[in-house]
Amino acid sequence: MQYFIGIVPPDDYKDKIINFQKQWDSNDIMDVVEPHITLKAQGGLTEDEEWIAKVKTICKSYPSIHLSIHEPKFFGDDILYLSASSNELFSLHEKIVQAISPSDELINQYFELENFVPHMTLAKTHYGLSKQELRRMAKRAENELTPYPSFEVSFVRVYQEKENNEYVKYMDIPLLK
Template identity: 25%
Template sequence: MSPSHLLALRPPPEIEARIVAFREAHGVRDAAAVPHITVKARSGLDDDLCWLELVPAVAAATPPIPAELLAPRVFPNGSALYLPARSPGAVRLHLALLDALRPARRFGYEGPHLTPHLTLALGRRDVQLDALLAAAGQTFTPPLPFTATELVWMRKPGPGGAYRPVQSWLLGGAGEAGP
């Protein structure tokens, strides 16, 4: 199976460290190993990487994005434990990326109704999301505010792998920020 790509905002190091410590303390190992808020999922992000030439202009036209991570929740379908991200700017960036990339097909959650969030744990057979939700409620006291300054390309090598940063672009700036 081929790699998967996404574009994301990352929390600052102090919030990221808390999330990583929570995941490690509870033995969570899944594709969300590097904390991030997805602003553009896989549709339109093909392995030909042609879309990469469009991303820098969108990042440069987008100012840094304020976000607040809120109290933990579990998606109704049990797919993940997450911290909702209150961030109109993240939704605007998502819509700008959809407009620039014009994917042939979209996921049902894409569009103005996108729910920005930071996944703490994916729902799997061996993961007790209710227990993790209780622990997350004690660990993460909302709001956790930050301002994202980079748009990050993340890549997962295939099934069972984790998304890792590949490249980033400064928001509202010109050029790359680094891996």
């Protein structure tokens, strides 16, 4: 069983993204997880769940953060995402990674610390779309997913893998009010 920690966009924008993703019949990403921005990937988040107390301690003393969603971009030509930015997000990411202390190999495998790129994945070739469909989707996203929102993040969400490659909400951990 695996876990990861993410940030969920406001419900209205999350619904807008899901409806956008559903326009492509072969896009299976909705079967994997809801739209989110990964804050801490799977590396080091073990089944014993001892790491949860560390995350709660960090979040309890970390104030809410301001996050903005931006234009679509690509990782290579196989992953389409909406870019995201926040002055505070990198610091929170770093604090959580350092507290959990995954190996350097896991940090590199999951693109953490200096390789961390905040983003919200729209689609991947791995989840059913062709590279050509991803390019068309990117063009449509520029029109259909604007205006891109900015919002306050008051909690982080822990996701748990229920079945192979299907993640669901496990718990929300509030940030300092």
